[in-house]
Amino acid sequence: MREGALTDRVEGMAGDAGGVLGRWRLALPSLIPCFFGFAFxxxxxxxxxRRFSEASLGAQWAGEDLYSLVMLAVFLLCALFARRIAPLYKRHSAWAAAMLLAVAGALLVSAAPAAAVPWPWLALAMGASAVAGALFILLWAELHACLDPLGIVTYVSGAFLLGTVGAWVLQEVSGAREALVLAALPLASAGCLRAAFARIAPVDLPRSSWGRYDFPWRLIVVLGVYEFAYGVREAAPSFQWDAYPLGVVLVALAVFLMACFFLKRTDFSLVYRTPFPLMICGLATVPFTASLGVFLSDTLVSAGYALMFLVLTFLLCDLSHRYGVSVLVLCGVQELTAVFRLAGHQVPALSDSLSLFGMEGAAAVSALLTVMVVLASGLLFWGRSSSTPWGAAFFGVGAMARESDERREIVARCAHVAEAHGLSAREREVLELVALGRTPMQIERELVIANGTLKSHMQRIYQKLGIHSKRELRAMVGAGE
Structure with missing residues (x-):
């Protein structure tokens, strides 16, 4: 083992306990708004x-699918006109519309007649709540894109965990209590969102313009296949409703704990590979549910789909943070993959006539989905090194921005200098942050390292580059004074 690597290991182990406590102490002021706001x-x-899925519209998924389609329309419009409306958090009209429509939708849904809901009533409730829900998702995505990688993983996974548990606990609430809860949730979320934005440093706030870029379409294709597979299973008559929240809670809790306590000792590439075995195991056990239990299959499929969605959310928020591209485009297109889940809802009705490899019905569908997932997941495994730092280079999209600002140019020059002088992956990260003008405290918080560890990294960087100061370092990478 190289001396530098051994030093990193020893210093990392010594600072683990203090690092965890220090990280939570620094994060505590924004902990409640970031966690609970998005969870609400x-x-x-x-x-x-769930309420719209119970509407009597002639098909099991008609109500929820229509609700999702309205949300997809909002995501599409925001992605198409992102250059005109971004950043969304600066538009008071977006805040007002999100809160008013959310409350109106909540009251309309809660006051819906017990019998068949009239179409005008249903259309108003669905339109108001879906538009509000989509706007809130995009506003929170803009907030998450302001965070460093650790913050993104911690707060998004924590919010998914708390939000899923909260919805599961509150699903039996009805009547006046339901109206009060549904109206209070978006208002509380908006308050937390404003408090969270107020704590973001100006340099990290969303930008209003960005250069041309190549969208990471192969990632969207992979998520689309997972959405389709989950949608097929979700619409099956034997699907267990409690399997999905359980799957989400399990993967969100695992990622959250990893981010809080084990991030420095965890290879993040293992996280984006994990959805594959979860989904495959879930689909493979479908033909044997009589002996193994359908709940296990549905939980594994739900966990695989949820983890894939979480991983892609982490990545796209980090790409937005690094390159300045609006999350209205990145996360807006990500949300559009839900159309594949809606398409999957139509498959079980056609499965009786499907035959594949001598299998029929549900077994044939499961085999076909398994093949699709294997082929799509191959895009995540081929040609990538597990030692590549996660983030913009996580899926091989480091060259996403063709025309970007000075920030990207500095990062590119840092990469060239790091490769030419044999800097380690962590030393390269420190080099980039120093070149971008981060203070020592900001670097320690973003990389989750102690002050002594940072000083050791800086000393080795100076030795390898043959320099003696930050001014020389910044001049070497063309970062100016």
């Missing part, structure tokens, strides 16, 4: 979607 909105969307 997650719970609101889940509860509203």
């Amino acid at each position: 909105m997650r719970a609101y969307n889940d509860l509203i979607a």
